[in-house]
Amino acid sequence: MSMQAELAATAAGRAGFLSETAARRIEAVILPLAALLAGMIAFAIFLAFLGKSPLDFYLLVYKAGFGTAFSWTNTLARAAPLLLAALCVALPARLGLVIIGGEGAIVLGGVAAGAVAMLMPGLPGPAGIIAMALAAAAMGGLWIGGVGALRHLRGVNETIASLLLAYIAIALMNHLVEGLLRDPASLNKPSTAPLPETWRIGEIPGLGVHWGLAVGIIACIASWVLIERTTWGFAARIVGGNVRAAQIQGLPAGLLAIGFTALGGAFAGLAGMFEVAAVHGSANASLAAGYGYTGILIAFLARHNGLAIIPAAILFAGFEASSGLVQRRLALPDATVLVLEGMVFIAILLSDTLQDRFRFLAFLERRQK
Numbered sequence: 303m304s305m306q307a308e309l310a311a312t313a314a315g316r317a318g319f320l321s322e323t324a325a326r327r328i329e330a331v332i333l334p335l336a337a338l339l340a341g342m343i344a345f346a347i348f349l350a351f352l353g354k355s356p357l358d359f360y361l362l363v364y365k366a367g368f369g370t371a372f373s374w375t376n377t378l379a380r381a382a383p384l385l386l387a388a389l390c391v392a393l394p395a396r397l398g399l400v401i402i403g404g405e406g407a408i409v410l411g412g413v414a415a416g417a418v419a420m421l422m423p424g425l426p427g428p429a430g431i432i433a434m435a436l437a438a439a440a441m442g443g444l445w446i447g448g449v450g451a452l453r454h455l456r457g458v459n460e461t462i463a464s465l466l467l468a469y470i471a472i473a474l475m476n477h478l479v480e481g482l483l484r485d486p487a488s489l490n491k492p493s494t495a496p497l498p499e500t501w502r503i504g505e506i507p508g509l510g511v512h513w514g515l516a517v518g519i520i521a522c523i524a525s526w527v528l529i530e531r532t533t534w535g536f537a538a539r540i541v542g543g544n545v546r547a548a549q550i551q552g553l554p555a556g557l558l559a560i561g562f563t564a565l566g567g568a569f570a571g572l573a574g575m576f577e578v579a580a581v582h583g584s585a586n587a588s589l590a591a592g593y594g595y596t597g598i599l600i601a602f603l604a605r606h607n608g609l610a611i612i613p614a615a616i617l618f619a620g621f622e623a624s625s626g627l628v629q630r631r632l633a634l635p636d637a638t639v640l641v642l643e644g645m646v647f648i649a650i651l652l653s654d655t656l657q658d659r660f661r662f663l664a665f666l667e668r669r670q671k
Contacts, residue, residue, distance in 0.1 A: 442571020
């Protein structure tokens, strides 16, 4: 083959590869957006059957979640724990593991933070905050990392195990908060002792949102770098694509599963710490707010991409921030927004199923042939 022919073949191969890469990247953006739109349309039809105006509903959602500066503050405050909760799902998912028990890591992370404040009240403010963060991350990492260990060592299904452990974690939180760790002064709502004022986490200057939002965004960016730009992330993606092939190549699939589940659990534990140190001021039953379950939807909508989790979390935080206004103005139950989220989740799962059967922009891939 002549030099010119070889160069032409090489150029054609590169063009085909770029076309396939572009097609996959476009799919990764368009399919989730289409699923989101489909879920919202399905919910609009549901509202119409109830005799409610879909237009009024979505206008109220926009007004309460994104319409004013106060709305944005409320939305971003809700987005802070959602960012970290979504990472608890997204990181293990890159290895093919479906973890849905992040709620358990959140509540136990919050309890661990409250326990540290009770056991070491004499620590100065910065040291106390660091101690709470380390305790919460360790508790969350051990809780969800244990799911990865059960999967690796005993072949226990991680989805069922993580969900059941979430219920156990909530029960354990209630037991501790209402018993061993309860502040005697908390009468109507059992809780741990209030944090010292120097241990409370303040707001980001000029934004009115606590620093948990910044930590969540940094964690999402760092997770994307870990998955996409490091050898550990590459190994995790290989395991997620074909665990048997990864084992044949000598990759430590089991250790990777334990490590990534523990890291995801640590992020969820940090979410619980920020809820205690920046929002509630103590550990109590309000920790079980459902952030871990919303994080599942956000991670799937973002296709487990750390960078895409950021806008997805803000969007669903806006949805949840509007639930009270929707209830008052449209006389709908407070859980109406949860029905919307459920329909969107179903649409996302359907889009994942159809992707392998009807590949979007497949003509770009056929150009290689």
